[in-house]
Amino acid sequence: MVDPISAPTSEKGYVGPSSQWWASPDEEETPELRWPLNVGVYDRMRRQDAQVISVIRAVTLPIRRTAWRIDPNGARPEVAQQVADDLGLQLVGEGDRPVLRTRDRFSWSGHLRLALLMLTFGHSVFEQVYRIDEAGLARLRKLAWRPPKTISQVDVAADGGLVAIHQHGQNGAKGAKMGVERLAVYTNDREGGNWLGQSLLRPAYKYWLLKDRLLRVQAQTVDRNGMGVPIYEGSKLPDSVTGEERTQREQKEMDAGLKLARGLRSGDSSGGSIPNGAKVTMQGVQGNLPDADKPIRYYDEQIARAVLAHFLNLGTETGSWALGSTFADFFTLSLQTVAKEIADITTQHVIEDLVDINWGPNEPAPKLVFEEIGSRHPATAEAIKALIECGALRADQKLEEHLRTTYGLPAADSETAREFKPAPATTSPPRQQPQEPRPGRP
Structure with missing residues (x-):
């Protein structure tokens, strides 16, 4: 008999209070990056900045491009085949087979694209939806995405386990509550009970914000100083004009000159007229304008560094491509880790749930695997x-x-296989010996 003291079966400690998300607002020092405000910030970052979207695509596209398959992993052939059919994937070692109809069926490529949004927002939540076929088996119909902006609350147990996720209501209706038994939650860098995770863009936020401000200043600098600022100098009034009349005429001319300067534009039909003795000049900046290119380039480099995408800075940060292979190796390893995490979560909370529903918890389940990202085949x-x-x-x-x-070769077909017959060896004609030149002839 096992001594319960030497083999504890329950927990005494905790990672946070139950019934709600454990992290308090003080966990994040930047107010606008506290949940749920950070969802809108990260959404603007990925939509408005070219460097940010380049970083995100550099991380996600190789993972989406690699081949994903179902490894039977000791499961019965019929179990592995149904899982592969439901996910729309091939079995390991299986050649290309006819693709099932995709209407009203689960799409792995679409699911993977949305699952990778956990890198942008820190989490990506899906609700399992099945359909019952003619044999009475549950078939995976979809993993319905629940956008981060729709999530209102996350219920977490004291041990850090996920209990349920709530959504905001629509059109006055009550919000939805989904228990963990019907969810598949992808979380980036989860710690304890923080099922909202941390965005991959969090370390890059400061540089994105400073870069955005600097770009606006740079645009204003070019706009205001590209052709100079119009300055109007009023005409000299006669000495006979004095007193209140002189003041009124000067003010009237200055108002007209200000209107002229503010409305000055270039164009084929542009122009203006000024009184005799008045003058309009284009006043430029005295001295040198601040160079915004260097700090903007620096901010771009730091944004790429946040995801180990140093190769995006080649030619600007290092000045050469000599370290390209080294940077790419570190980056590829990080992509392998992200893909492995997605494969593990899908296996545990999608594939095993599907097997449990149809065949029970004691049935061996297949697992999701993927080809090595950036792998080479020198053989x-x-x-x-x-x-x-x-x-x-x-x-x-x-x-x-x-x-x-x-x-990527098709599967073997024993019915149409042909025996290999090597081509017959060809005999080359004997080489002719060069003739000796005759005496007396050159």
Whole structure:
């Protein structure tokens, strides 16, 4: 019998108070980045700044581009096949097969794109929706996305486990509450019970804000000083005009001159007239204008550094491409980690839930896997042939399936397979010996 003291089965500590999100507003020092205000800030960052969207696409597009498959992982063939069909993916080692109809079916590519929004907002929430087929089995119909701006509350247990997520109501209706048993929640850098996570853009916010302000100042500087500021100098009045009349005429001319200067524009039909003796000049800046390019470039570099995307700064930060491969290796490793986290969450909260509903919790479940991002395949046909001939490899079914999967070749078809016949060796005609030159001839 196991001693319960040596093998505790319950928790005494906690990570935060239950029934609500544990993090207080004091956890975030910047007021506008406290949830839920930060959702709108991160949304503006990804929509308004070219460097920010480049960083996000550099992180997400390779993950979306790589091949995702279902590994049977010891599950029965029919179980693995149904999971692969429901997710619209191929089985490991399986060649391309006809794609099922996509209408009213789950789309993995669409789901992956929305799941990766956890990097932008810190979290991405999905609600499981099934349909019952003719055999009475639950089939995955969709993972319905619940946008971050619609979430009103997150219920968390004392041990940090997720309990439920609430949404704002629409058109006066009561908001929805979804229990954890029907949710799949992707969270970036979750700590304890913080199921809202942390945005990948959080370290870049300061530089984005300073860059945005500097860009506005730079635009105003060019706009105001590109052709100079119009200055109107009034005409000299006769000495006979004195007193109140002189003051009124001077003020009247200054008002007209101010209106003329403010309305000065360039164009084919632009022009103006001024009194005799008056003058309009374009006053430029005295001295040098501040150079905003360097700080703007620096802010762009820091935004890229926030996600290890140093290669986006090549040519500006380092001045050369010599370190490109090193930067790319670190960046690829970070993408591998993100993809692995997505695969684990999908396996635990989508695939295993689907298997539990249809076959029970004791049924072995497949798992989601992906090809190595940025992987290279240096094993050419000549290299594989040499490895087999020297005995380092043996040509078997698994090797063939792996090579077909790796190089995107169709699955083997035993009915139409043809026996390989090497081409007959060709014999070249004998070479003619060069004739010796005759005596007396050059």
